[in-house]
Structures are given as C-alpha cells and as structure tokens.
Amino acid sequence: MLQRISSKTVSAREVRPALAALQPVENATLALRVYRGLREMLMAGQVQPGQKLTLRELAGALGTSPMPVREAVQRLAVEGALEALPNRTIRVPVMTKTRFREVRRIRIALEGLAVEEATRHLRAPDFARLEKYNGEFTRGLQRRHPDLSRVFRANKELHFAVYEAAAMPVLLGAIESLWLQIGPVLYLSLRTRADYRGRSPAPDWHSRLLGALRRRDAVSARRALEGDLMSAGEQILAEGELPE
Amino acid sequence: MLQRISSKTVSAREVRPALAALQPVENATLALRVYRGLREMLMAGQVQPGQKLTLRELAGALGTSPMPVREAVQRLAVEGALEALPNRTIRVPVMTKTRFREVRRIRIALEGLAVEEATRHLRAPDFARLEKYNGEFTRGLQRRHPDLSRVFRANKELHFAVYEAAAMPVLLGAIESLWLQIGPVLYLSLRTRADYRGRSPAPDWHSRLLGALRRRDAVSARRALEGDLMSAGEQILAEGELPE
DNA sequence: CTAAGTATAATGTGATCACATATCAACCTT
DNA sequence: AAGGTTGATATGTGATCACATTATACTTAG
Numbered sequence: 248m249l250q251r252i253s254s255k256t257v258s259a260r261e262v263r264p265a266l267a268a269l270q271p272v273e274n275a276t277l278a279l280r281v282y283r284g285l286r287e288m289l290m291a292g293q294v295q296p297g298q299k300l301t302l303r304e305l306a307g308a309l310g311t312s313p314m315p316v317r318e319a320v321q322r323l324a325v326e327g328a329l330e331a332l333p334n335r336t337i338r339v340p341v342m343t344k345t346r347f348r349e350v351r352r353i354r355i356a357l358e359g360l361a362v363e364e365a366t367r368h369l370r371a372p373d374f375a376r377l378e379k380y381n382g383e384f385t386r387g388l389q390r391r392h393p394d395l396s397r398v399f400r401a402n403k404e405l406h407f408a409v410y411e412a413a414a415m416p417v418l419l420g421a422i423e424s425l426w427l428q429i430g431p432v433l434y435l436s437l438r439t440r441a442d443y444r445g446r447s448p449a450p451d452w453h454s455r456l457l458g459a460l461r462r463r464d465a466v467s468a469r470r471a472l473e474g475d476l477m478s479a480g481e482q483i484l485a486e487g488e489l490p491e
Numbered sequence: 492m493l494q495r496i497s498s499k500t501v502s503a504r505e506v507r508p509a510l511a512a513l514q515p516v517e518n519a520t521l522a523l524r525v526y527r528g529l530r531e532m533l534m535a536g537q538v539q540p541g542q543k544l545t546l547r548e549l550a551g552a553l554g555t556s557p558m559p560v561r562e563a564v565q566r567l568a569v570e571g572a573l574e575a576l577p578n579r580t581i582r583v584p585v586m587t588k589t590r591f592r593e594v595r596r597i598r599i600a601l602e603g604l605a606v607e608e609a610t611r612h613l614r615a616p617d618f619a620r621l622e623k624y625n626g627e628f629t630r631g632l633q634r635r636h637p638d639l640s641r642v643f644r645a646n647k648e649l650h651f652a653v654y655e656a657a658a659m660p661v662l663l664g665a666i667e668s669l670w671l672q673i674g675p676v677l678y679l680s681l682r683t684r685a686d687y688r689g690r691s692p693a694p695d696w697h698s699r700l701l702g703a704l705r706r707r708d709a710v711s712a713r714r715a716l717e718g719d720l721m722s723a724g725e726q727i728l729a730e731g732e733l734p735e
Numbered sequence: 736c737t738a739a740g741t742a743t744a745a746t747g748t749g750a751t752c753a754c755a756t757a758t759c760a761a762c763c764t765t
Numbered sequence: 766a767a768g769g770t771t772g773a774t775a776t777g778t779g780a781t782c783a784c785a786t787t788a789t790a791c792t793t794a795g
Contacts, residue, residue, distance in 0.1 A: 277749070301775085301777085303777095313750090314750065315748085315749065317562075317778090325569045334757065335776075336777085346660075349659045349660075349661050352662075353662050357597070357601070417593050417597060421597065425661075428661070521778075557746095558778080558780065558781090579746075
C-alpha cells in the first residue's frame with residue numbers, strides 16, 4: 248500500500264493524437280520494482296513461513312546491489328509482510344492461529360466499513376465488472392483441477408473492486424496491508440489440499456454480497472462479507488496446518 | 492507500526508537481583524533512532540503540513556549521513572506520516588477535511604474494536620493507571636494556561652493503555668499508524684487556539700469510558716469512545732483550519 | 736512581455752567499501 | 766561430559782562516491 252502518489256501531469260497522449268501509440272515508460276525506482284517482486288513472491292506463497300532471508304542473497308538472485316533490496320525489505324517489514332528480528336535478521340513471519348484470528352477480526356471491521364461505504368457509491372455499470380470477477384471465481388472453483396492462483400486473483404479483484412468503490416484511500420491502504428500479511432498463508436494452506444472442488448461455501452456469500460449491494464442494503468452487504476471472511480477463515484484454520 | 496520484535500531472552504535483572512540497578516543499554520540502530528526523532532517531531536507538530544524535506548538537510552541537522560535518514564523517511568512514508576511525491580521529493584502530508592473524516596471513521600472502527608476487546612481483559616489493578624492518566628488529562632485542561640503537550644500525552648497514554656489491554660498486536664500497530672497521521676494536525680490545530688479552558692467535552696467521555704470498562708459493558712464503552720473521537724474531531728474540523 | 740528553451744545547482748538513488756555484530760564450529764577448561 | 770572461550774565466516778549497517786533526474790534561475794526568441 249501507499250505507493251508513490253500517481254503523477255497528475257497531463258499525459259502527452261491526450262494532447263497529441265499522433266503519439267497515442269506510445270506506451271508509458273517504466274519510471275519506477277529499482278527499489279520499488281524489487282519491492283513489487285518480493286511482494287508478489289510473498290503473496291504467491293513461494294517462500295516458507297519462518298524462512299530466513301539475507302540481503303546479499305536476494306540481491307544476487309535479482310541481479311542488483313544489496314541497496315535497493317534493503318529498502319524494499321525494510322518497507323515490507325513495516326507493512327508486516329516480513330519480520331525484522333532483534334538479531335538483525337529478516338525472516339518470513341510465521342502466522343499462528345491466534346494471530347490469524349486477530350487479523351480476521353480486524354479485516355471484518357475494516358472491510359465491513361468499506362463495504363458499507365461502497366453501497367452508497369456503486370453504480371449500475373460497476374456491477375458488470377463485479378459479476379465478471381465473481382463468475383471467474385465460481386467457475387474456477389468448479390473445474391476438475393482448479394488453478395488456485397487464478398481463483399485467488401479473481402477473489403482478490405472482486406473484493407478490491409468493492410473496496411475501491413468506497414473511495415477511502417487510507418482505508419484501502421490499511422486493508423491492502425492486512426491482505427499482504429494473510430496472503431502467503433492463504434495460498435500455502437489451500438495449495439496443500441488435494442481437492443478443492445465442492446468446497447464452495449454452502450451459502451454463496453459472494454452472490455449474497457453482490458445482491459445486497461444492488462439493493463443498496465448496507466447491513467446485509469456487511470453481513471455477507473462477514474460470512475465470507477468467517478467461513479473462508481474456518482477452512483484455513485481447520486486445514487491450513489497453522490502452528491500454535 | 493511494528494518496531495523490531497522485542498527480544499524474548501530472559502533479562503538478567505530477573506535472574507540476578509543484585510543487577511537490578513542496570514539500565515538497558517541503547518541497542519537500536521541509527522536509522523531507528525532517527526526514525527523516532529522524526530516521529531516525535533511530526534507528532535509534536537513542529538513541522539508545517541506541506542513543508543518539503545530533504546535528506547541532506549535532515550542529516551545535517553541530526554549529525555548523521557543521509558543514509559539512516561533515508562531509511563527512516565522511507566519508513567515514515569510507508570506509514571503515511573510523510574509523503575513521497577512522484578517527483579522524488581518528500582513532504583509533510585497535508586490533511587484535508589475529507590481525509591480527516593475518513594481517518595476518524597477508521598479510528599472508530601479499529602479503536603472501537605480494541606475497546607470492546609479490552610473490556611474482557613482489564614483487571615482491577617489496571618484501572619488505577621487509567622484513572623491516573625485521566626486525572627492528568629482533566630486537571631491539565633482546567634489550568635489557566637494548559638500545557639497542551641502534557642495534555643496530549645496524558646490523552647494518548649490513556650487511550651493506548653486501554654488498547655494495549657486488548658492484547659491484539661496487529662490491531663495496536665494499525666491504530667498507532669493512524670495516530671501518527673493525525674498527530675501533527677491535532678497538535679497544530681489546537682495549539683493555534685488561544686484559550687482551551689472550559690472546552691472540555693460536555694459529556695465527559697473519558698469518565699464514561701472508564702465507568703463502562705469497570706462494569707464490563709462493552710457496548711457502552713464503545714459508545715463512549717465514539718463520542719470522544721467524534722466530539723474531539725468536531726472541534727478540530729470547526730477550529731482547526733484544515734484546507735478543503 | 737510572455738513562453739519556450741537552456742544552463743547551473745541541488746536532490747534522491749544506487750553502488751561500493753569499511754566495520755561492528757551475530758552466528759557457528761572447534762577447542763579448551765573444569 | 767557440560768559449559769565456556771576463541772576464532773572464522775557471514776550479515777546488516779552506515780559512510781562515501783558517482784550519476785541520472787529534477788528544480789530553479791536565467792536567457793532568448795516571438
């Protein structure tokens with residue numbers, strides 16, 4: 248969360264139609280690209296919780312000097328996606344069950360607020376996109392061998408499409424930070440399961456959520472979101488093999 | 492905001508009573524000390540919103556190289572206490588009225604959750620400390636020329652003593668991050684007012700909160716906190732001269 | 736006189752180096 | 766054999782330097 252503020256200068260493509268073909272050039276700092284790379288790696292669950300990381304090792308793998316890695320790692324540590332131990336070593340945080348439950352409660356508070364607020368902002372054209380994401384999600388789950396990374400992406404896009412509609416940037420940043428902490432565990436714990444089919448939550452919380460949003464029923468929308476987070480969380484707690 | 496994880500090794504003072512007089516030695520990195528210094532500066536409202544900062548300037552003032560300042564500033568930017576513009580310049584964020592209202596809503600959600608949870612954890616001896624802070628706060632306000640920094644500190648200590656009792660570390664970090672964003676505005680806007688006496692909130696929300704906590708009445712405790720945040724916020728919005 | 740272009744100064748970024756500290760193994764002492 | 770010591774290796778931290786980019790002031794064309 249909290250990338251650099253996006254540039255507000257008028258882009259040239261709008262001024263000169265002849266230059267419309269120009270792609271925006273990559274302008275980000277090296278540290279920012281390293282940050283995004285590590286972030287992806289974490290959210291995709293490609294590193295084991297508790298694993299120790301060294302700056303030089305990461306720098307070597309990424310082909311940079313340790314400097315930008317330092318910034319990126321430090322940033323992820325502030326967000327809770329990595330852990331800076333007092334020994335001055337860095338490791339992937341271990342998500343305990345109690346910690347998972349705590350994050351779930353915070354998520355219900357914050358994402359519930361976002362859903363309530365989004366109820367007042369969502370317009371008809373928005374729902375097309377929401378339905379599309381929800382379709383990808385449910386269809387992905389019904390496949391014989393679900394591509395979990397696609398399913399998770401659709402789930403994330405659905406949730407954040409709603410949250411962004413709330414138009415509360417600070418809140419959005421806080422929610423993203425929590426997803427970053429939960430992401431690796433979520434993916435890892437579900438990836439270990441052989442069969443995910445038929446486990447779609449008994450009440451289809453996503454559809455209930457979208458229905459409530461269409462009716463501008465903030466209370467029901469919040470309740471549907473709570474159901475979604477609680478039931479998904481119970482699956483993780485039951486089968487995710489979290490310590491403690 | 493996730494400092495380094497505190498060391499869990501058994502401190503020597505508990506093992507050998509003879510060494511009880513030993514003070515813990517300063518072990519933090521330079522970057523961490525710079526971070527704390529800047530943090531204090533921001534929370535105390537010693538810099539103007541919108542003011543631009545440069546690394547070399549800060550480093551010169553602090554007597555260090557730009558390096559640790561870089562880390563500290565980057566960290567504060569992640570937490571939202573500073574702003575990294577796309578021009579690669581750093582400035583103190585400007586708090587608009589709408590942004591202030593958004594943060595207030597998030598605070599009510601998070602700090603309300605903390606209060607509810609604290610209701611189940613607070614024990615009799617805890618209340619002595621809470622009453623002490625509350626006493627400092629109200630007495631400080633009744634003075635002819637209130638020392639606002641003392642009043643704010645007492646207020647902060649009271650609130651966080653409750654939040655810490657909730658025993659939810661992730662939640663505590665999120666709340667601290669919000670206070671860090673609000674702090675400078677809070678102090679600045681109130682400092683400009685000539686007279687603060689007699690403005691103590693009509694219903695004494697702090698006392699109501701403590702009373703509800705004693706009775707283990709989570710609902711009333713949350714309501715008291717909401718009243719506190721809302722009424723304090725209205726004062727800022729009315730007299731704080733925030734832009735927009 | 737206004738706006739575009741240009742030169743100079745200043746700033747953040749990234750690389751490299753030096754150093755204090757932590758980690759771990761082998762070794763020694765009791 | 767257990768606890769302590771010592772030495773070697775590796776790691777994060779901070780300083781210094783080089784460079785691309787940005788900001789600012791100045792100049793110049795229209």
